[in-house]
Amino acid sequence: MLIKNKKRSDCSENEVTDQSVYLNRRQFMKVSGGAALGLGFGKAFAALQSGNPLSPPASLQDAFHRIAETPFGKEETPTPYEVTTSYNNFYEFGYGKDDPAKRSATLETRPWSITVEGEAEVTGVFDLEDIIKEAALEERIYRLRCVEAWSMVIPWVGIPLADVLKKFKPTSKAKFVYFETLYDPKQMPEQRGGSINWPYREGLRIDEAMNPLALLSVGMYGSVLPNQNGAPVRLVVPWKYGFKSIKSIVKIRFVEKMPTSTWMDLAPNEYGFYANVNPQVDHPRWSQKEERRLPSGVIFPNVMETKMFNGYEDEVASLYAGMDLKRHF
Amino acid sequence: MRFWDRKEKPYLLVVFLLPFVWMLGSLLSGQYFPDPGKLLMRLSGIWACVFMAAALSVSPLMKVKHLKVLARYRRFVGLSAFFYALVHLLIYLVLFAGLSWNWIRSDLVEKPYIYAGVLALVILFALAISSTKKMMKRLGRHWKRLHRLVYLAAIAIVAHLWWQVKSDTSLAVIFSVVFALLLGYRLLGGQKRSNAF
Numbered sequence: 001m002l003i004k005n006k007k008r009s010d011c012s013e014n015e016v017t018d019q020s021v022y023l024n025r026r027q028f029m030k031v032s033g034g035a036a037l038g039l040g041f042g043k044a045f046a047a048l049q050s051g052n053p054l055s056p057p058a059s060l061q062d063a064f065h066r067i068a069e070t071p072f073g074k075e076e077t078p079t080p081y082e083v084t085t086s087y088n089n090f091y092e093f094g095y096g097k098d099d100p101a102k103r104s105a106t107l108e109t110r111p112w113s114i115t116v117e118g119e120a121e122v123t124g125v126f127d128l129e130d131i132i133k134e135a136a137l138e139e140r141i142y143r144l145r146c147v148e149a150w151s152m153v154i155p156w157v158g159i160p161l162a163d164v165l166k167k168f169k170p171t172s173k174a175k176f177v178y179f180e181t182l183y184d185p186k187q188m189p190e191q192r193g194g195s196i197n198w199p200y201r202e203g204l205r206i207d208e209a210m211n212p213l214a215l216l217s218v219g220m221y222g223s224v225l226p227n228q229n230g231a232p233v234r235l236v237v238p239w240k241y242g243f244k245s246i247k248s249i250v251k252i253r254f255v256e257k258m259p260t261s262t263w264m265d266l267a268p269n270e271y272g273f274y275a276n277v278n279p280q281v282d283h284p285r286w287s288q289k290e291e292r293r294l295p296s297g298v299i300f301p302n303v304m305e306t307k308m309f310n311g312y313e314d315e316v317a318s319l320y321a322g323m324d325l326k327r328h329f
Numbered sequence: 330m331r332f333w334d335r336k337e338k339p340y341l342l343v344v345f346l347l348p349f350v351w352m353l354g355s356l357l358s359g360q361y362f363p364d365p366g367k368l369l370m371r372l373s374g375i376w377a378c379v380f381m382a383a384a385l386s387v388s389p390l391m392k393v394k395h396l397k398v399l400a401r402y403r404r405f406v407g408l409s410a411f412f413y414a415l416v417h418l419l420i421y422l423v424l425f426a427g428l429s430w431n432w433i434r435s436d437l438v439e440k441p442y443i444y445a446g447v448l449a450l451v452i453l454f455a456l457a458i459s460s461t462k463k464m465m466k467r468l469g470r471h472w473k474r475l476h477r478l479v480y481l482a483a484i485a486i487v488a489h490l491w492w493q494v495k496s497d498t499s500l501a502v503i504f505s506v507v508f509a510l511l512l513g514y515r516l517l518g519g520q521k522r523s524n525a526f
Contacts, residue, residue, distance in 0.1 A: 087363055095497065097364070150367070282435065282439050285492075285493050286440060287435035287439060290426075290431055290432040290435075292427065295362060295363030296363055296364055296365055296366060296424070298365075300423065300428075301366055302427070303426065303432060
């Protein structure tokens, strides 16, 4: 029997839009708007409830059949698959929100290996499928809050990051973990130029990386990750702004000094190393107090209050005890 | 007095409204789904800048012999700039901030570039309501002085753009160059002040 302890971060029942209300509202807007204007809503509201159509490779069928359920986010209504796979920030494929979905077919996700190096006893090149087969996949429904003030709810499939990292036996010198995205302009066309110093880089403090919430994701909606969502393996750190959750990872390095992330490099006054979701600390150019939970309605967005650490305060606040989060933004 | 002083003006109105109709149609057909506020704020802002630039281009273009006819439509172009600026504000309030007072209030407190935009909009509003023939007569020589505020509005728009640049500066650069050329032209042609509009 599953005994559910209610955490403070869990939404209470009345905060979650009831599925039927949600669908009715869409239905209502579809009928009234469509009738008034004689316009079909087309792609906006067609088939919003369908699941992940991708199937895992034969070698991983077994692992994906045995995805363990977890209590994470059970009370949330996941954002429709069509929305989370068509509205992405993945600059390697273009700056438009729909570019990743349109242009990421060139990404070759098999075979995929991850280079592990730095302050650890076990280093080398590891095949992703071996990492997946050795671990137990679980589903976790997490809120994702983008620094641009929109948010979604995504049912990820993955392995707790700590479980993976511990296998490499980081030494006492490993104070931070550095991650790197694939660099291959043939597969990622936008890497040919632009103002970003490719590859995309991110980092976590070792205790953040070992926090039980941090997930190494290899799938979503019950199957593998679509390319535009960071296939075949990405980080998910739900208490931080979305850009911290680096996609298509090829390198993990244990380091002693705090690494510089791509966004710290691009705009150090706007993006810090921690990038924790924090409604008290606004982005220099816009407010972080509220967010638009996607999908927006036809006219009105679904605006809600942004919570400290994206609502995961109980799980992660202790990591930052005594820190001035205005300075360490 | 007829409502339209020239019979081609209703057609012109349709042309000027095309970007608006196109944006509205795309919105309602889900083209901007799932986050229409973000995209439409940018699009409506661009169209406001385009019409603003067009309004400021009329008097330099009138110097060209065959383009003198443009004078008839200058008010029309200026009103369109005001219209798109107003649409831009409404999109921010409704589609972007969802009329959430918390969201709007914290933007007002912390995002000074909003005031540059508001200043431009207030000026355009004043120019719009004083643009009728009746108001022109009533204000007399003050009318021209009042309508020189359009240059201040252009400068405020440039500030509004630069103040919020993220990583892509292309829009700010383009409109800064356009407005700088249009304002510079007037500064250099300063001896003929009376024609400076």
